[in-house]
Amino acid sequence: MKIFISSLVRGFEDFRAAAVAAVRSLGHEPVTAETFPAGVSSPRVACLEGVRHADMVVLILGARYGRVQPVSGLSATHEEYREAKDHRPVIAFVQEGVEQERAQEEFVREVKDWSGGLFGGDFRTAEELRDAITRAIHRFELSAAAAPVDAGEMLARALELIPTENHNIIRRGGPLLHLAVVGGPAQTILRPVEIERPDFARGLLREATYGDSALFDPAHGSESNLAGGTLKLSQETGATIVVDERGSVRVSVPIASGTGMVGALIEENVADALGRALTQSAQILAKIDETERLSRIVVAAGISSNGAMGWRTRAEDAASPNSMTMSMFHQGDREPVHFQPPDRARAALSFDRERMAEDLVALLRRQWS
Template structure:
């Protein structure tokens, strides 16, 4: 395993040496900027390439932020931004430090990430050297699984969507989030899939999570569809919400998109409503994955989204609709608007579901809009 060590270099020499020793003690390869040697690329490109090459990033934060680079942030901060949606992170912050304002803001930014990374504090280089080996070892054990196959993972995400039958969705527009989890492994045994505790927790989060994805005034049903555990509300053949979970961590979440008001019989898709439902679906998916796989056997995911609605009309922003609720053009379609969309790099590290959710939502909404409008 290749481990990139990210921190300021000047003033953090002892901590970096301790981290390097911990990595090599376990038989892994440490990637450090000090050992890059002469390269044709700039130090910035070399460091960011080192992160892309690594399997794990160890981030060490002391009191100093460092000089701002061309991107407007310090070199370490830029490494954080590069790693946060691509690589697993082990974060260590020095305890009791009198941090510079920019460094305090960076620590707060990292601390605001809801989940998906290991965080700890250290008092000295020696303390860091004692803590790191066990953390790296636990990471290696929890991620020891079959090799990741991004192409197969992408195909599996698309295969999670059920066929669209004419008249299947009667009640308007439904957003469907398919999430394929990888490497492909068994996360839940049959007995765990049937456990009442799993069902209770899925119901609880669906009703009372922030945001909730189920309507508290509507009853819920539980069933199995093949190997998938399904919890649903309303008619699954209309606009009811539902969650399907497979033993390998794959899931399909369907949520109705609230219709726009005052559209004179036309079904208008509001971009903000789509984004809100996608955010709710992603949040629930991240929670469910953490709930069923606390040791993180799943390291990567492929999210794919589609909007289903035979009689859907124009795509508009809320401001556009309020300005002219009846002045719209409905494009002529043959079903292509219901095809699923994927990110340009379909597979994402699992952490991205929480650490980079906003970017994922923004990009997927843009791709959905292109399908709907064109």
């Protein structure tokens, strides 16, 4: 595999040497600007051509942005990233403990926000960078070798995880937000003996009750049920966590009610529930698949309305708490929403979570407004 090393050259010699050593240690061919022969092409054109012919790009970002190219208005490294990002894997590494130039801050933010990229980690020394690159490429190889990613199959599993609402039953609690995260390529992530261990369920329950994105109310008891390789933790509030042996996760979060007597979904409360569900799902995946064998994810979301009849913002609810205009056109079952195309890089759960939540809220709003 040809791996292009993209970074500033001047002042980054030790880091580039570490990257080259990491690539070679795994039996791959490093491609760097220093090794391009003199020819008719300019260094800029030669580097972009090197990116096009590489199988992967390792992007190393420090404090400085680099000289801006007159044609594009971007630095050479930024150009190489833009050239690569939609056509081949890009693994990014960011130097810690340095003060980034403003343009570099924006570049780093762009890279971390990109849902198709892989974030390899932070580094301070050349040795740390070499180790991080070695681990990241090895993880990528393991996930790529496991099986091809089938986005359609992943989407089907995600949709299966979203419960179908029974309109004949009114639960004690209010509406629930359901979020399913399914990873690929398809493989066993949790061995049967691992998912059966009592301490595994206890660990999930503890994080769901007392963690930063707690879903469970410590004032309520919880139930644990294991059936057919699927573990389910639940409370009478409706809060639920489902995990199966393939690493699929479904999180159900109660949606806070509005202030008035109208049974409407409040947009900001839905957004809050989505944010907590995405955070909890990311934490569970990190726990059960810390080496990131699941390199791609599909996310689907749905709402069990429990009698809710419409959608409004907090401002709309405050202005008219006891009345609203509702359309009856969409009062039947609503299908779970998902992105198009459905799959995203696994790193999106960490670095694109806010935008994912915003887009899911928009998709749900279309159903309910």
